[in-house]
Amino acid sequence: MIQKFDKRNKDIKVWINGKLLHRDHAKISVFDSAVQGGDAVWEGIRVYKSRIFCFEEHLNRLVESAKSMAFTNIPCLIEVRNAVFSTLEANRMEDDAHIRLTLTRGEKITSGMNPVLNQFGCSLIVLAEWKPPIFYGKDLCLVTSSIRRNSPLCLDSKIHHANLINNILAKIEANHAGADDALMLDLDGFVAETNSTNIFMIKDGVLITPFAKACLPGITRGLIFQICKKNKFPILEQDLSVTQLYNADEVFTTGTMGELARVNEIDKRKIENKGEVFRKIQTLFRELTEKKGERLPF
Numbered sequence: 286m287i288q289k290f291d292k293r294n295k296d297i298k299v300w301i302n303g304k305l306l307h308r309d310h311a312k313i314s315v316f317d318s319a320v321q322g323g324d325a326v327w328e329g330i331r332v333y334k335s336r337i338f339c340f341e342e343h344l345n346r347l348v349e350s351a352k353s354m355a356f357t358n359i360p361c362l363i364e365v366r367n368a369v370f371s372t373l374e375a376n377r378m379e380d381d382a383h384i385r386l387t388l389t390r391g392e393k394i395t396s397g398m399n400p401v402l403n404q405f406g407c408s409l410i411v412l413a414e415w416k417p418p419i420f421y422g423k424d425l426c427l428v429t430s431s432i433r434r435n436s437p438l439c440l441d442s443k444i445h446h447a448n449l450i451n452n453i454l455a456k457i458e459a460n461h462a463g464a465d466d467a468l469m470l471d472l473d474g475f476v477a478e479t480n481s482t483n484i485f486m487i488k489d490g491v492l493i494t495p496f497a498k499a500c501l502p503g504i505t506r507g508l509i510f511q512i513c514k515k516n517k518f519p520i521l522e523q524d525l526s527v528t529q530l531y532n533a534d535e536v537f538t539t540g541t542m543g544e545l546a547r548v549n550e551i552d553k554r555k556i557e558n559k560g561e562v563f564r565k566i567q568t569l570f571r572e573l574t575e576k577k578g579e580r581l582p583f
């Protein structure tokens with residue numbers, strides 16, 4: 286599943302530290318922490334029909350991640366919110382857009398790892414692109430990766446940081462195997478998530494997803510719990526083995542970039558997806574995208 290260049294993004298403007306710049310001129314310093322050590326946090330956010338979906342939740346997670354990384358001079362929420370609004374307005378983006386919001390530890394006075402070298406405050410980047418959900422209308426084929434998802438013993442997956450090397454290595458394995466994405470296990474061999482999404486299975490009408498120990502507690506994942514609660518679908522968190530996924534009635538992934546996507550193959554084993562629960566949840570999720578979120582002020 287390879288994304289292609291979307292011509293609508295040819296002349297987009299990108300927000301970098303208070304300036305809106307044409308994409309060809311939107312650059313950050315070689316002294317920035319994102320360049321020096323992947324020392325940044327980020328959010329992927331979607332715009333549907335003049336609303337920023339789950340904006341509050343994403344802003345809160347961005348700031349919590351920055352606090353967990355002990356960033357200093359974190360911009361206040363109003364500042365970040367206004368930067369996002371200004372970027373969308375400059376690009377006339379009211380629907381069908383995806384925002385990659387990145388906050389780095391900022392520029393260093395000289396190269397090096399030590400955050401003491403960061404003396405200018407954070408850098409804020411708002412990259413908004415025309416981008417429909419990337420898995421739209423497609424069933425996914427996954428392959429189990431040999432690369433493990435971080436456990437809290439190594440690096441807490443609750444921090445949404447930009448240092449995605451183990452996910453990228455897993456994705457490379459998926460590419461080599463001709464799969465859409467990689468299924469990543471935790472240090473005990475239980476399923477964590479894919480390299481870019483959370484994962485759910487359905488068995489005998491019950492939705493099951495891994496505990497958020499070695500996966501990002503995704504905002505879309507959280508919405509699935511809310512939808513299930515409201516509509517009385519049984520749902521639980523469990524240590525899940527790959528074998529359980531192979532034998533599931535239905536398997537699907539969740540995330541802002543691709544919304545909800547059905548999985549029809551894992552390690553060359555077919556998932557029959559014979560149930561109807563996924564489609565019902567997907568419809569309920571789509572309904573939420575129509576009404577949940579902050580209205581654009583322009």
Ligand SMILES: Cc1ncc(COP(=O)(O)O)c(C=O)c1O
Binds near residue numbers: 501502503505
């Ligand atoms: C590794 C990983 N898992 C899951 C997700 C899905 O999270 P959300 O639903 O908040 O988009 C993401 C999104 O960035 C991710 O990077």
